[in-house]
Amino acid sequence: MTVRTLRAKRTRGALRTVAFLSPWLVGSGVFFAYPLVSAVYFSFMDYDGFRAPVFNGLENWRYVLADYPAFWPSMANTLWLVAVMVTCRVVFGLGVGLLVTRIKTGAGVFRTLFYLPCLAPPVAATLGFVFLLNPGTGPVNAILADLGLPAPGWFNDPAWSKPALTVLAVWGVGDLMVIFMAALLDVPKEQYEAAELDGASARQRFRHVTLPNISPIVLFAVVTGVIQTMQYYTQPLVAGKVASGVIGNSGQQFEPGYPEKSTLTLPQLVHNLGFQRFDYGSACVVALVLFALSMAFTALLMRRRGGLLQAGD
């Protein structure tokens, strides 16, 4: 093959690649790169969407980090959710996954029942749980009262709102269950047999055979759980709105975080600053903080060997 035809072939190959990638190349430019750069620009601007943007240096950053009363509470809430909600979901997801692999009779029915809740649309599921857990007429507190147990205020009590959200998140643990189930079924049977021959107890087999084999999946579940927590928006917002009763076009604007900022998360601040206060500059500051945090954890996910970016050939 001559050099010229080789080069022609190369060019054709490059053109072909660009052609196949073109929808995404345009999309990533217009819907990812441009708004990202634009967010950095606006974070240094005083802009309300009506008057022309005015450069105001680090004022938005100072305001968000020092004066905006919702910023640090939502950081604290995010930390709480990462520590408790993500942990609960991973532990519970693994537990249910283990259970499902051991169920012999009616396994398919159990699996489907365990999986269904995670399909429920978030607004619908949240609405349902605010009702189930409402202190006045909710069935959960009715049952707790019948049993003589204390009935917490759930979504109406700042100390109980995040636990209530955790219950909702654990209810929808089916997605993790399926992943853990697949991982558990992939553990080589011979290893269990060998462990059994050596006289290992069930707990020892779990500790020394199961866990080492599935630990990459556990890590995956934890990191994606953290990333999902960064994005946690619909459930805490809708729960706050419904529990407080401030919804819709009643003229009253819902200040997110009810009760007492206990359900605030970073994404809600972007909406609050941008679309309720028309302080687009400060909203972009929060957006960039959110960006930095989620990208840090995404990098963690990508660096893992044999992880998301297997070479493919």
Add this chain to the structure above:
Amino acid sequence: MTYAPRALPKATPAARTARRGAVLHWIAVHALGVAAALFFVLPFVFLLLTSLMSDQQALTRDLTPDTWEWGNYARVWNTPGFLTWWRNTLLYAGLGTLLTVLSSVPVAYALAKFRFRGRRLALMLVVSMMMLPPQVVIIPMYLFWAKQLDLSGSLWPLIVPMAFGDAFSVFLLRQFLLTIPGEYLDAARVDGCGELRTLLRVVLPMARPGIAAVALFQFFYAWNDYFGPQIYASENPAAWTLSYGLESFKGAHHTDWNLTMAATVLVMAPVILVFFLAQRAFVEGVTLTGVKG
């Protein structure tokens, strides 16, 4: 039960103990299974029961309805706007899914099967976009759609971007396409197929389960989306979707938990129905990545 010890008369004491252990294990596992099933199913049951109560009874702590008010569902269905939300949701989810699949397949194919410089970088970009909270870019995007194109108050700012490849779908499809052996593609090329023909005739038929999973995820994503419609459609009730409308329904029917729960059931039902119709494709998709959904 086949576990009855009498069925095996010559069992040694050791074997009997082992068998009794197995029976106890079976009972323990299934008891736990039933307990877990109650936790997952009871919320649905209570929602259904409440949705069938009379207006007066919905204000009490009762768990089961005295009279079964099936008419509640008709009342919700006939609420002004409910059908519009339904139609808008179908448009957003249906058209959005179609566009996503059409635009994401070629991208995923190139990322899975072409060798080119910058491929790793492109992949990292796809994963980053997949993990990006939508709120990060929402201010510039809103200004773009509302101020430059004057399209706020509609769902188009949510549908149009889906014609440009959705990162999650690209990623999931690529994972799936990696499992198709390169020999099939080579064979097609030897037979004189161009890349497009290879994709359409050889790859697509083999990738059908992956495409089904992506389509399902995207459909559910749009069906469940609350943030997008809240930003772009909230100012115009004619563009509301079910997820967004449901919340305002609660606002309008303050204490009527029975009607709100009936509406909630009506929003959940189609998703669950679709799941039962396409269970296999779905579970396959979840195991493939298990990031969204």
